[in-house]
Amino acid sequence: MHDPRIIVALDFSSAEDALRLAGRLEPRLCRLKVGKELFTAAGPNLVEKLMLKGFDIFLDLKFHDIPNTVANACKAAAHLGVWMINVHALGGRKMLMAAREAIAQGSTKLIAVTLLTSMDQNDLADIGLQGNPEQIVERLTRLAKDCALDGVVCSALEAANLRQQIGKDFCLVTPGIRPFNNQADDQKRITTPNLAILNGANYLVIGRPITKASDPLIALQQIHESIIL
């Protein structure tokens, strides 16, 4: 069975655009991420169509609410048959445990977002969070592991430290990836695909380097081949 490590972010506003891009990719080489914009515009129907094309879907809706609501949202998401879903670790232990109880381990993967990378030290102080971003990410990662989640989303630069702290059997999903020689776009702290894997990432979320390429499949193949581990 293949287990592609690249997750292509379908950051589109319509089902048509998403399906057009998916039609140019191969499930053997990648999974697909559907986020808030696309899901709000195109809904479960699109997710089903993408799965019918053979793709595993990471439904990136980052649930954050009271435990009961999050548990039910997780159930509904898992019911779609998607491969992975996520919640905010900042929802706290009770919410994470409710999410875990809602989805049997070994079915849809359940991961947590730790800190949004858009938040800096001032933003953290504004909402009363103690410590620097690295310390908070580590704390929230431990919390997610404690609540038996399957992994976290983190930057590829944080992955090396987290992998050391948290051990092998915990999934690290890393965005902010740019193949060698690609433009950074609005990403600030970027890593190449191979370095991210060397740092201990299991899956790489990659958007524009593939979706904006003149030939997305060739871009995907080149990234795939650049990973030597």
Ligand code: C5P
């Ligand atoms: O186009 P690009 O490769 O920058 O897209 C990265 C994807 O990963 C986008 O869907 C973005 O929202 C997501 N993401 C991110 N940084 C995070 C979390 C998610 O870039 N910290």
